[in-house]
Amino acid sequence: MTQAPGPRRAEGGFPVVGIIGGGQLARMSQPPAINLSITLSVLAESETASAALVTPHAPVGDHTDLEVVRAFARHVDVITFDHEHVPPQVISALIDDGVPVHPGPEALLHAQDKIVMRRRLTELGIPCPRWTAAQTAADVAAFGEEIGWPxxxxxxxxxxxxxxxxxISSPEEVTDWLELVGQDGPMREGVLLEEAVDFVRELAVMVGRSPSGQAATWPVVETVQTNSICTEVIAPAPGLDDDLATRIGEAALRIAGELGVTGVMAVELFEVRDGETGGAAYLVNELAMRPHNSGHWTIDGAVTSQFEQHLRAVLDLPLGDPSARQEWTVMANVLGGEHPDLYPTYRHLMARDPGLKIHLYGKGVRPGRKLGHVTVTGDGDLEALRERARHAADYLQGVIDE
Structure with missing residues (x-):
């Protein structure tokens, strides 16, 4: 790890929050930290990591190296994460050292291991796609024959x-993964198989929870995926049944409480039709225990952003109001295109749409890479808002030039 003095603490007894990982999530935590006079310290992957470019104390180190992480933790009051890839044994060692860590390893494991997550949610009676952990080709074949291919x-x-x-439509399509079952690595317990859900659309809800047990959810949003990458978020999800929205919010709060989550968590879902009643229902797809792309709209669209809420939660401060500021917020992700220089696009976009909010992450341009997002808010005409967001994202990506 690059040697550096400890972070400079603000006067007045304000804490230092350590974030393991120097990605865009840590970067976007800097504005609310500044407003609250909280000092951030980031263990970054490199000197050019997104958060390292805007955080004065950003030593470079490997998040899997216990001694590196321990050295980093000596200078902070609490540890949290930019991603879920820190090994559980590293987190447990920090806790044994007396360092507050949020979320803790028992909760975080459910975002690190999808089989663990599926097993626990099933035990809790949370609706999920039908699933199994396959260890052999015969297991794969049996599951496919039971629920139908693909x-x-x-x-x-x-x-x-x-x-x-x-x-997949046959066991042969995962032969390479099955060969890794039982070995140390991502397939140690087996390959996770799930039914291919015939869903109406994809949804997500963010929940914040503090160590004291206070919790709050933001409105349920619709997420739009393009080639398996989220390209648009609409808050709140248009036309969502009120009862379903309530049930989803209650499920998110229950998951956070039962798993002991501290900080912010995203619950990604499928909206489906109930096979018996034909009414609206949901299935939980994924969990992420950190600020999440589906919650970036909250920076401009909610009274309290997910990033401020995460800081409040990990410090066990009272949580903020998650209510939406206006009727609609639309966020569009900006992906890398063919044009390496993004700054020249500002003049056109800002002149064309003064209400547009642009958030770029300080990343180098690479085709398909998430470089940032744009947000528009307003009342009334949702399609007009979506068009404004799409135009800005396309212009930044070089898809259009006017």
Whole structure:
């Protein structure tokens, strides 16, 4: 780890929050931290990591190296995470050292291991897709024959944005994964198989929970996926049945409480039709125990953003109001295109749409890479808001030039 002095603490007894991981989530925590006079310290992957560019104390180190993480933790009051990839044994060692860590390893494991997550949610009676952990080709064949092909195969650990996910129609399509079952690695317990859900749309809800047990949810949102990457979030989800929205919010609060989550958690869901009644229902797809892309709209669209709420939660401060500021908020993700220079786009976008909010993450341009997002808010015409957000994202990506 690059040697550096400890973070400079603000006068007045304000704490230092340590974030393991220097990605865009840590970067976007900096504005609310500044407003609250909270000092952030980031254990970054490199000197050019997104958060390292805006955080004065950002030593470089490997999040899997216990001694590196311990050295980092000596200078902070609480530890939290930019991602879920810190090994449980590293987190447990910090707790043994007396360092407050949020979320703790028992909760975080449910976001690190999809089989563990599926097993626990099933025990709690939370609606999920039908699933199994397959260890052999025969297991895969039996599951496919039981529920019908194709099925969704996932690596239990490490997958995101469509990585580690396959839509398969035979056991042969996961032979390489099955060969890794029983070995140390993402397939140690087996390959996760799930039914291919015939869903109406994808939804998500964010929940914040403090160590004292206070919890609050934001409105349920609709997420739009393109090639397995989220490209748009609409808050709140248009036309969502009020009863279903209530049930989803209650489920998120129950999951957070039962798993002992501290901080912010995203619950990603499928909206489906109940097979018996034909009414609206849901299935939980994924959990993420950190600020999440589906909650970026809260920066401009909610009274309290997910980033401020996460800081409040991990410090066990009273939580903020998660209510929406206006009737609609639309967020569009900006993906890398063919144009490496993004700053020249500002003049056109800001002149064309003064109400547009642009959030870029300080990343180098690479085709398909998430570089940032844009947000528009307003009342009334939702389609007009969506068009404004799409235009801005497309212009930043170089899809359009006017």
């Amino acid at each position: 099925v969704i195969a996932k690596t239990p650990r490490g997958g995101y944005d469509g990585k580690g996910v396959r839509r």
